[in-house]
Amino acid sequence: MEVDDLSVEYSTSTGITQVLKNVSLTLEKGKILGVVGESGSGKSTLGLSMMGLLPNNARITTGEIWLREKIVLNKDIAEFDSVRGTGVSMIFQEPLNSLNPVYKVGYQLAEAVWVRDARKKGTPTNDLQVGPVDYSKAKRPSKAEMFSSLFSRVKITEEIKREIVGLLRAVRISDPEGVINKYPHELSGGMRQRVMIAISLALRPDVLVADEPTTALDVTTQAKVLFLIKQLAKEYNTAVMLISHDLSVVSEVADDCQVMYLGEVVERSSSSTMFNRPLHPYTTGLLGSIPRTYVDEELLMPIPGSIPDPSNPPGGCRFHTRCPKAMDICRTVEPKPVTINETFVTCHLYNEGFHN
Amino acid sequence: MNDDFLVEIKDLTKCYSSKSGLLGSSRAKLVAVDKVSISFAKAKTTAIVGESGSGKTTLGECTLMLTKPDSGSVLYKGVDLVRLRGKELNSARKGMQIVFQDPFSSLSPRMNIRDILTEPVIGQEMYRNGLYEMISDVLSSVGLPLDSLNRYPHQFSGGQRQRIAIARALMSKPDFMVLDEPTSALDVSIQLQILNLFRDLQKKHGLTYLFITHNLAVAKYVAHMTAVMFSGRIVEFGPTKDIVTSPKHPYTAALLSSVPTLGRGRTLVLKEREEETTQVVSGCRYRLRCPFATQRCTEEPSLVQSDHERLVRCHYHDQIEL
Numbered sequence: 001m002e003v004d005d006l007s008v009e010y011s012t013s014t015g016i017t018q019v020l021k022n023v024s025l026t027l028e029k030g031k032i033l034g035v036v037g038e039s040g041s042g043k044s045t046l047g048l049s050m051m052g053l054l055p056n057n058a059r060i061t062t063g064e065i066w067l068r069e070k071i072v073l074n075k076d077i078a079e080f081d082s083v084r085g086t087g088v089s090m091i092f093q094e095p096l097n098s099l100n101p102v103y104k105v106g107y108q109l110a111e112a113v114w115v116r117d118a119r120k121k122g123t124p125t126n127d128l129q130v131g132p133v134d135y136s137k138a139k140r141p142s143k144a145e146m147f148s149s150l151f152s153r154v155k156i157t158e159e160i161k162r163e164i165v166g167l168l169r170a171v172r173i174s175d176p177e178g179v180i181n182k183y184p185h186e187l188s189g190g191m192r193q194r195v196m197i198a199i200s201l202a203l204r205p206d207v208l209v210a211d212e213p214t215t216a217l218d219v220t221t222q223a224k225v226l227f228l229i230k231q232l233a234k235e236y237n238t239a240v241m242l243i244s245h246d247l248s249v250v251s252e253v254a255d256d257c258q259v260m261y262l263g264e265v266v267e268r269s270s271s272s273t274m275f276n277r278p279l280h281p282y283t284t285g286l287l288g289s290i291p292r293t294y295v296d297e298e299l300l301m302p303i304p305g306s307i308p309d310p311s312n313p314p315g316g317c318r319f320h321t322r323c324p325k326a327m328d329i330c331r332t333v334e335p336k337p338v339t340i341n342e343t344f345v346t347c348h349l350y351n352e353g354f355h356n
Numbered sequence: 357m358n359d360d361f362l363v364e365i366k367d368l369t370k371c372y373s374s375k376s377g378l379l380g381s382s383r384a385k386l387v388a389v390d391k392v393s394i395s396f397a398k399a400k401t402t403a404i405v406g407e408s409g410s411g412k413t414t415l416g417e418c419t420l421m422l423t424k425p426d427s428g429s430v431l432y433k434g435v436d437l438v439r440l441r442g443k444e445l446n447s448a449r450k451g452m453q454i455v456f457q458d459p460f461s462s463l464s465p466r467m468n469i470r471d472i473l474t475e476p477v478i479g480q481e482m483y484r485n486g487l488y489e490m491i492s493d494v495l496s497s498v499g500l501p502l503d504s505l506n507r508y509p510h511q512f513s514g515g516q517r518q519r520i521a522i523a524r525a526l527m528s529k530p531d532f533m534v535l536d537e538p539t540s541a542l543d544v545s546i547q548l549q550i551l552n553l554f555r556d557l558q559k560k561h562g563l564t565y566l567f568i569t570h571n572l573a574v575a576k577y578v579a580h581m582t583a584v585m586f587s588g589r590i591v592e593f594g595p596t597k598d599i600v601t602s603p604k605h606p607y608t609a610a611l612l613s614s615v616p617t618l619g620r621g622r623t624l625v626l627k628e629r630e631e632e633t634t635q636v637v638s639g640c641r642y643r644l645r646c647p648f649a650t651q652r653c654t655e656e657p658s659l660v661q662s663d664h665e666r667l668v669r670c671h672y673h674d675q676i677e678l
Contacts, residue, residue, distance in 0.1 A: 038543040038544075038545060038546075039514070039543055189408070218407040218408050218570050219407070219570050219571055219572075219611065219614045219615055220407050220610060220611060220614045221407070222614065222616075223613070223614035223616070224614075226616075245543045245544060246544050246616070247544065248544075248616035248617065249616050251616065251617070252616045252617070285545065286544060286545060289544050289545045289547070289548040290544055290548075290573070291548070291551070291571075291573040291574055291576060291577035292573055292576075292615075292617065293572055293573045293576055293600050293612060293615050294617065299552070299555075300548055300552070300577070301548075302545055302546075302548035302549040302552060303545040304549075306513050306515055306516070306546060307513075
């Protein structure tokens with residue numbers, strides 16, 4: 001999957017807010033890309049646009065998203081019907097909200113398996129929306145239509161059952177036969193997130209977008225879920241985009257890392273480079289804000305202030321209001337991205353060095 | 357009563373019963389806090405670390421008598437809060453305050469900041485005399501501008517809201533504060549600002565903190581002493597530095613190994629068995645997940661002194677290599 005120069009705006013009652021500004025990235029098979037940023041940095045919007053789930057007030061101004069040599073999203077088209085689920089799948093932050101509370105876990109898994117098989121055979125899985133969807137004109141299906149369209153067709157055969165038990169085992173749930181007959185509320189947070197991952201697995205997507213998959217979980221469970229995601233990327237050769245506000249979470253598993261601030265990519269490099277030689281002052285600040293167990297630090301210095309209002313971003317470099325190394329040029333001129341030793345960075349500090 | 361300690365908890369127990377079956381005919385009993393004894397040293401921070409369901413929040417609530425414990429005692433300045441009721445209780449715990457995890461739900465959306473800050477001191481001397489000075493003092497000490505007084509919580513970001521919640525707690529000039537995961541809902545960069553704020557306030561006002569968290573790295577940054585809880589019991593207690601550098605209980609080691617490291621790879625591997633279980637077991641509560649469990653672990657281990665100032669609840673604390 002490739003995102004090329006994507007810019008997205010939200011129109012709200014107070015005006016137009018640009019949430020993504022010329023974002024590009026490439027997801028490679030079997031690799032994990034970590035996307036890091038504070039709330040308001042546009043990282044979730046990026047995830048949603050890759051799933052074609054942007055809200056109605058969103059508008060794509062430039063750029064496009066490619067999946068397997070095909071444009072799935074640009075300012076005119078949004079063709080996710082045949083790829084959502086099997087092409088791109090998503091794990092959300094709060095697993096209780098993303099599982100359907102009225103169906104048993106086994107049923108929801110079976111549905112995923114069924115959709116995958118139906119797509120492979122070419123049976124339509126969704127009669128409601130055929131062809132490109134224009135977000136502004138799309139007709140919302142009624143609830144009755146939504147229910148009858150999918151749920152009535154899925155039957156849990158022995159074969160499907162065997163497969164979903166295998167999937168649950170793959171995500172290390174100890175009692176899969178028991179779990180398939182349970183409702184989501186009967187499971188713990190970690191178990192629910194595992195079920196979500198199992199559903200994504202069942203779909204065998206090319207791309208998996210994980211939006212803060214461990215934020216709602218304990219540290220012990222978090223470590224296990226992260227480990228699981230990493231293992232799956234390797235085993236199933238899935239391209240994973242891991243979104244998080246915590247650099248340390250991303251550093252655990254990601255191959256490459258991308259830091260976002262107010263809708264812009266400020267730094268991108270391989271994980272090891274990012275954590276050993278961060279270039280952008282924002283990345284350095286983020287790295288310095290994390291308490292660690294193995295370093296004896298007396299006082300850590302946080303990044304001062306908080307993220308500015310995205311609807312009214314500061315001019316020049318967007319980070320200059322909080323940057324300890326801000327220069328005069330930062331307040332007026334937007335820095336151009338440069339590449340230094342395979343690190344992509346958007347900062348005047350390096351622009352200057354580049355010219356000299 | 358030892359003068360070094362501001363609050364002493366003894367044998368505190370709290371059970372919750374969950375009803376199930378027809379008309380709640382069968383009752384399952386869940387022991388959230390099981391005979392916990394712990395003391396909080398004056399002007400120091402004591403962290404309670406554990407995963408969800410370990411009873412750490414219930415312990416914090418019982419300390420303030422927000423939840424009434426089933427048995428045990430909470431001594432605050434020599435007074436047992438558990439025996440007090442109504443007005444007596446309220447006046448006895450005046451110096452105790454709490455900051456909750458989620459600043460989005462702990463501030464009333466219909467009160468402006470002035471009202472939020474004034475409410476804790478209504479009826480007190482300060483309300484008539486020097487209220488404005490107090491409010492401006494508190495606001496500046498948490499780093500909020502004075503002109504925020506007429507604004508409402510929704511106009512602030514998460515970090516600022518948590519500052520408001522802290523300011524509210526400071527209004528009644530507390531000496532003891534329960535901080536229940538105060539930074540878990542915040543971004544990492546903001547988290548550090550708030551943690552530093554707590555440290556500054558402690559230096560300035562000599563506050564005693566009970567800091568509840570699930571992250572040992574955070575505990576290490578703020579706390580002098582740490583208690584690790586598992587399934588309602590303290591499994592390890594001691595100076596934070598010692599606990600983080602040389603854990604003695606297998607659960608502490610597992611917790612420590614799951615704290616993400618920055619680009620250093622794993623310093624420790626996950627040392628837990630795979631099964632996740634919520635069932636209450638006899639003997640050592642941790643034995644189903646413990647890689648070192650033996651037959652002896654079906655017997656209840658007691659909390660024993662291992663080092664100077666160090667308490668561990670494990671049969672094999674001096675034999676296993678962690």
